Amino acid sequence: MLERIGARRVLLIAALAVAVFVGTVAATNLASSSVYYLTPTEAKDRGVNPGQAVRLGGQVKQGSLECCFMYAGDGVRFVMTDGVNDVLVIANGTIPGLLREGAGAVVEGTFIADGTFRATQVIAKHDEVYTAPKAGATPAHRTAP
C-alpha cells in the first residue's frame, strides 16, 4: 500500500514536471511564431504583395496625421513608422478617438501598387500609464485627430 502511494506521488511529480516543460516550450514557440502585426520593416523584408491582407503596426509619425480629406469627410491619412521604414496609410470608416501622433497604432488592410497602405480598420494603441490631466491641459481624448 505504502509503495503504491509512493509510486503515485512520483508519477504526480513527473506529470507536473512534464506539464511545466510542455507549457514552457509551447509558450516560447507561440511567442516567436505567431505575429499579431508586422512592422513596416518586417513587411518590406517579407515582401508582402499588394492585395494581401495584413496587419501593420508602428507609431503615427509626428506631424503626419491629416483628417477629413476624403469626400465623405471621415478619412484619415498618416505616416506609420517603426523608426527605420515609413508607410503612408490611408484609412476611412471609424477612427478611434485615441489615434494621435507619436502614439502606437495597428492597421488592417492591404498595400496598393504604389506602396501606400489602404486600411479597412484602424486600431489605436495606448500605454499602461494613467495620470490625472494637468491643470490647463486639454485631455488628449478631446482633441480632434
Add this chain to the structure above:
Amino acid sequence: MTETTIPRGNTLPRIRPWLGIAAAASFVVASVMALFWAPTDAVQGDVYRILYVHVPLAWLAYLAFVIVFLASVGWLWTKRPFFDAVAVASAEIGVLFTGLFLVAGSIWAKPTWGVWWTWEPRLVTTAIMFVMYVGYLLLRGLSTDFSRRATRAAAFGIIAVIDVPIVHLSVLWANSLHQLPTVLRAAGSPALDSSMLLTLMVSLFAYTLIYTYFMTSRVSLERARQGRLWTRI
C-alpha cells in the same frame, strides 16, 4: 443538539453572513471611489475607469485558477474530498470572473482601441484560458463516480494552470496591442497616480472579499453534496 445548532469548531457558517456584508459594503465603497473619487485620465478620459473592474477581476481569476491547481494537487496527493470541493468551487468562480473581465475588457477596447475584439496575444491566450476552464467544468459532468471524476478533473486542473502565467506574460511578447502591466511591472513603481492606485487596491480588496464569500458558499454546498461538514477534511 437541535437541528439549527451549528456544530462546534464549524465557525464558518457564523461568519459567512458578515463576510457577505463586508464584501457588499467594500464593493459599494470601491465603486464610489472608482466612479467619483479617482481622477479622470489625461489620455483616455473617464473610460479608463473600467480598469477598476477589469483588473481586479482578472487578478482574482488568476488566483481562482491557481487555487484550482493547488486543490487538484491536494486531491491527488491526499485523496481528501475537501480538496475536490475547493477545486470545483474555485473553477466555477474563475470562469465567472474570466467571463466578466473579458466583457469589461471588450467594453474598454471599443472606445479606446476602436474594436471590440482582435486576435492579439493577450486576448487569444485569455480566450484559451476561458475555454479551458469551461472544458474543466464540462469534464466534471462526464462521470458520476466521485473518485474518478475528481482525479480526472485534478489532472486537467494541473495542466490548465500553465496558461495563467502565459496570459500574464503575453503582453511582453513582441508586436502586441494590449498595454503592459501597470502595477505588477518588472521595473519601477506602479505607473499610475497614488489616488488611482489606492482606488485600485480598494477594488481589489472588495473583489477578493467577493471571491472569498462565493468560495465559502460554494465549498459548503459541495461539502453538503459530498455528505460532509465544511471543516472535516
